[in-house]
Amino acid sequence: MNVDLIFRIAAIGIIVAVLNQLLIRSGREEQAMMTTLAGLIVVLMMVVQEIDALFQSIKSIFGL
Numbered sequence: 001m002n003v004d005l006i007f008r009i010a011a012i013g014i015i016v017a018v019l020n021q022l023l024i025r026s027g028r029e030e031q032a033m034m035t036t037l038a039g040l041i042v043v044l045m046m047v048v049q050e051i052d053a054l055f056q057s058i059k060s061i062f063g064l
Contacts, residue, residue, distance in 0.1 A: 005050060009043050 016039030023032035058064075 002050065005046065009046065012039050012043055015039070 016036055019035045020032045023029070023035060
């Protein structure tokens with residue numbers, strides 16, 4: 001398993017959580033929600049890239 005990926009996802013989660021709390025406490029709930037969604041999209045893109053790499057490896061192993 002790619003430990004670096006886990007650390008990057010965790011770092012994004014921490015940054016998003018801190019930003020979310022700061023924005024909520026300053027009365028910017030809409031921006032807090034957008035920050036959370038942006039963090040989720042970034043993490044999903046990272047996971048999709050890893051899944052693509054996995055499928056490319058599988059294709060090459062089976063000669064597809």
